[in-house]
Structure formats: structure tokens, C-alpha cells
Amino acid sequence: EDQVTQSPEALRLQEGESSSLNCSYTVSGLRGLFWYRQDPGKGPEFLFTLYSAGEEKEKERLKATLTKKESFLHITAPKPEDSATYLCALYYSSASKIIFGSGTRLSIRP
Amino acid sequence: DTGVSQDPRHKITKRGQNVTFRCDPISEHNRLYWYRQTLGQGPEFLTYFQNEAQLEKSRLLSDRFSAERPKGSFSTLEIQRTEQGDSAMYLCASRARDRDGYTFGSGTRLTVV
Numbered sequence: 341e342d343q344v345t346q347s348p349e350a351l352r353l354q355e356g357e358s359s360s361l362n363c364s365y366t367v368s369g370l371r372g373l374f375w376y377r378q379d380p381g382k383g384p385e386f387l388f389t390l391y392s393a394g395e396e397k398e399k400e401r402l403k404a405t406l407t408k409k410e411s412f413l414h415i416t417a418p419k420p421e422d423s424a425t426y427l428c429a430l431y432y433s434s435a436s437k438i439i440f441g442s443g444t445r446l447s448i449r450p
Numbered sequence: 451d452t453g454v455s456q457d458p459r460h461k462i463t464k465r466g467q468n469v470t471f472r473c474d475p476i477s478e479h480n481r482l483y484w485y486r487q488t489l490g491q492g493p494e495f496l497t498y499f500q501n502e503a504q505l506e507k508s509r510l511l512s513d514r515f516s517a518e519r520p521k522g523s524f525s526t527l528e529i530q531r532t533e534q535g536d537s538a539m540y541l542c543a544s545r546a547r548d549r550d551g552y553t554f555g556s557g558t559r560l561t562v563v
Contacts, residue, residue, distance in 0.1 A: 436506050
């Protein structure tokens with residue numbers, strides 16, 4: 341049973357074309373939702389933590405939002421350097437560790 | 451502090467050989483985690499230390515895998531009698547508190563030939 345589902349699996353955008361990535365979850369007792377960026381051959385790089393529904397965080401062209409069932413990572417006017425895999429991860433009440441989704445591979449064409 | 455360090459970055463080994471990876475976490479982080487990641491997938495949990503105590507191991511961690519964290523500082527992950535299915539990126543992460551996100555190292559890419 342998948343607890344964290346990310347969609348789409350892959351997304352190709354033109355430079356400047358805004359879009360959103362989705363992370364839906366089925367766990368109860370969410371204690372934190374995390375977004376990471378991962379470049380090929382490297383470890384994930386921390387972007388945001390969201391703790392409660394309604395919370396929003398922003399960093400440059402990225403904005404993360406959280407509801408009771410899902411999170412969105414909005415990317416505004418993306419640039420080629422935003423190309424990467426974006427991972428969503430959860431920490432919940434009965435777990436001692438973070439669980440990850442499979443990621444969305446984002447490609448931005450110049 | 452330069453973050454989480456992993457060594458080596460790449461390892462190529464023959465099937466049946468033993469390999470050992472090292473992770474140096476951020477010094478003030480007492481929680482240390484090992485994950486494995488294969489192509490196109492998210493990281494999968496392997497094991498977790500709080501200080502020197504190994505508190506949880508995944509069912510993914512067969513008897514061929516062992517991890518240690520002596521004195522609650524660096525950690526090692528050993529794989530004995532490697533198999534081709536062990537080929538993956540092995541990631542180490544640390545954090546100070548349960549609600550924090552992880553800080554990851556750059557990973558060790560293992561290729562078993």
C-alpha cells in the first residue's frame with residue numbers, strides 16, 4: 341500500500357511555463373511533510389518542511405503548500421537550472437523515520 | 451561544519467566480495483539514517499541510529515548487511531557477499547530532532563559486477 345504518491349512521474353516544461361507537482365498521502369498523524377530536490381548522482385537537497393494544513397513556504401521560484409491529504413510544489417517561471425527530481429517525504433506519528441515518494445522528474449527546456 | 455560526508459563516492463566490486471561504506475554526520479546530530487535508492491525510485495529506509503544505539507532495521511536489511519555507529523559519531527555500513535541486486539546508491543542522512551528534515555550526504559554509488 342503506497343503511503344506517498346507523487347504525480348506526474350515526469351514533467352517537461354518550456355522555460356517560463358509555470359506548473360505544479362503533486363504529493364498525496366494516506367498516513368494519519370502527519371507530523372511533517374518535506375520537499376527535496378535531487379540532481380543526478382547526488383544526495384537529496386532539503387527544500388521545505390510543512391507541519392500543518394494551510395501552511396505555505398516559498399523559496400525563489402518554488403512555493404510549497406499543504407492540505408490534509410496532499411501537498412503541491414508550485415514552480416513559477418522555471419529556468420533550465422530547475423531541472424531535477426523533486427521528492428516528497430513524510431514523517432508521521434507511528435514512524436521513527438521519513439518515508440519518500442518516488443519523485444517527479446522535472447525537465448525545463450530553454 | 452561541512453555537512454554529511456560519505457566515503458567512497460563510488461565503489462565497483464565483484465559479486466561475492468565484501469564492501470564497507472562510511473558516513474560522517476553533522477557533529478551535533480545524534481540521529482543517523484541509512485537509505486538505499488535505485489534508479490527512478492525514492493530512497494528506501496534501511497536502518498536508524500540514535501547516538502550509538504541501532505533502534506530500527508528494515509526488512510530490506512538482510513543478514514548480509516550490518517551497520518554500526520561506535521561512540522555515536524561516524525557510522526559504517528557493511529555488505530557481505532555482495533550480489534548484483536545490491537547495486538544502488540547508498541545514502542546517509544542525519545538530523546538533530548525528530549521533526550527536522552534530514553540532511554543527506556552525497557551518497558555512495560555501488561556497482562556489483
